[in-house]
Ligand SMILES: Nc1ncnc2c1ncn2[C@@H]1O[C@H](COP(=O)(O)OP(=O)(O)OP(=O)(O)O)[C@@H](O)[C@H]1O
């Protein structure tokens with residue numbers, strides 16, 4: 001029999017809240033864990049990413065809170081600030097129809113503000129270990145009457161970085177409490193260590209054989225280090241993600257990639273630990289609203305983060321360990337939705353990929369970087385889909401354009417009108433996704449010359465001589481006619497005689513210069529540069 005939330009021994013207000021949140025039936029981990037927590041036992045719960053572990057502990061915790069008493073009755077510890085905010089949000093939704101108060105406390109936010117709220121009385125605190133400890137030391141958070149303690153992302157919390165803080169927090173907490181540990185990954189060493197903090201816990205594991213969530217399609221692309229950025233752009237242009245998270249290994253890597261993607265016109269922003277909390281909040285808010293399409297992040301976003309409609313996760317840098325892989329890719333394919341996880345792997349990293357595959361007990365298939373033609377084909381298909389959707393959308397106010405449409409159609413053939421409109425739309429679309437190309441004619445070039453700008457990527461070893469050699473050889477023009485060349489970090493300007501421009505363009509389209517594939521596409525001359 002399929003279980004329902006009504007079947008649990010929980011308050012009607014909670015039941016109502018789950019309906020309001022769109023939960024139709026409990027997920028497998030919820031089905032198993034909720035009754036055990038309600039029964040008072042300690043639990044170590046493990047289930048794949050995106051399967052509702054938050055509500056699995058949230059529902060029984062909120063059910064057992066005495067809302068008339070104002071002291072802190074439950075503490076949830078999370079490894080990151082963003083996760084603390086999110087988990088507190090889920091608790092607030094679950095207690096929409098009762099009076100349970102939840103407060104997130106985390107570093108980077110004014111402590112005075114948090115102290116005021118704590119004084120007013122909250123029953124549930126969700127926080128990061130450092131700030132929670134800070135409050136304990138100031139005497140503004142008392143855990144002597146705590147009845148439930150949760151370590152969300154338990155394996156991460158019990159790993160080296162947090163263990164000291166956690167132990168200090170536990171020394172201040174009521175020993176009569178119930179302890180609950182949750183994660184999608186639970187390495188044996190951590191599981192063993194956890195017994196020190198728990199009282200005869202029940203281990204509840206939803207084991208599906210593989211560590212990674214089933215609705216995530218996983219692939220990897222073999223890339224050269226110096227081509228990584230271009231490869232990434234090709235991939236995202238051909239995949240047209242709805243929302244994507246791109247993971248880098250370092251904060252510096254995040255900043256650089258964010259800049260490069262923004263320069264190419266992608267709606268991207270970065271998240272890492274060196275930003276101020278208000279900057280981090282702004283980025284997360286933009287990403288949740290869809291104002292930005294790509295969140296570029298360190299592992300700070302790897303665990304627990306739940307954003308609707310993340311269709312793609314991309315490991316720009318391969319994750320350092322299998323757990324990181326599982327959690328990173330688990331930002332997509334959540335709550336019954338499908339997702340795609342892509343990992344870029346350099347030849348040197350192939351061994352590491354194999355070791356990840358062994359640990360997660362599944363094979364990740366390889367894919368080839370799409371060619372420019374494939375990208376264009378895919379984009380056009382996606383584009384046709386959009387056009388057809390508009391055509392079939394009867395809500396549209398066609399009358400608004402009727403006059404102009406009639407006028408154009410009376411003056412020109414229909415296919416010409418349509419293709420011109422497409423060109424208009426495609427170029428403005430194209431400009432968003434590439435900064436490579438060439439200006440026709442007069443934009444700053446010498447008289448009679450056409451100026452190309454060529455995007456060759458940061459790490460390409462490019463010199464004027466190499467460029468001239470390669471271009472003249474490939475295109476079959478004399479090196480002498482090539483005019484001014486300016487080489488910048490990310491791109492190069494090169495002038496050729498106007499009459500040679502079409503040949504140069506054709507020749508360069510599929511060429512390699514300085515060992516790198518040129519990313520060269522016709523771009524509209526930029527507005528205002530005529
Ligand atoms: N019973 C349910 N029915 C439908 N959706 C649910 C249900 N329970 C939870 N969800 C939703 O599923 C999403 C994922 O839940 P949650 O963040 O708790 O997953 P998780 O198991 O903690 O994943 P992770 O391991 O990545 O932290 C959330 O948007 C949540 O609101």
Ligand SMILES: [Mg+2]
Nearest residue numbers: 053054152304
């Ligand atoms: Mg979670």
